[in-house]
Amino acid sequence: MANVDRQAKEMFSRLIKQLSGNEDVTEALKVKNQMLWRQKMNNPRNAAMEIISHMTVDYFKLIRYNEKL
Template identity: 45%
Template sequence: MGGTYTRVGDYYLPALALPAEKEKHIGIWGQRHAKYLKQNHKVLYMNLFTSGRLNEYLASVDALAVDMFFRLATKYSDRQGVTEQLKSENQFLWIQKMNNILACVREVVENDIIYS
């Protein structure tokens, strides 16, 4: 027989190994995208996994989503006049506006990057 096999009981099974992949940090956005791929795009997920590029791909999606999230949050807060001055004058209004901004930005990032 060609290749490497391991005997398990009465059977010889091929000794398969996935290609080595450099571990990178995957944040919440990358984890959400991985879950989405597992549920909705199984072939793409398995192709990335078996080729050893899944971790790198998810890390790049995470970095892109984090960058977009902070960029949009800053942009939206500037547009709506949410400043440090507002925070010191009226904390409850500042919290209300920031929660609204963050919810909107989260939805945009999820629709544009995570679930597409």
């Protein structure tokens, strides 16, 4: 279980970096306009959270399915 948690956190961080690059969210923007940076970061963060949540649920469904076999 701890391994799944660690992997999910690592994937979450990678996804945020990838998705925020698509939104043109940079450290320069963070320094210049923190409110706009936060607004733009919400989309990638929410998308990453959604992806991780679905993957985790699917993972545990698979484990439960295999236990029944």
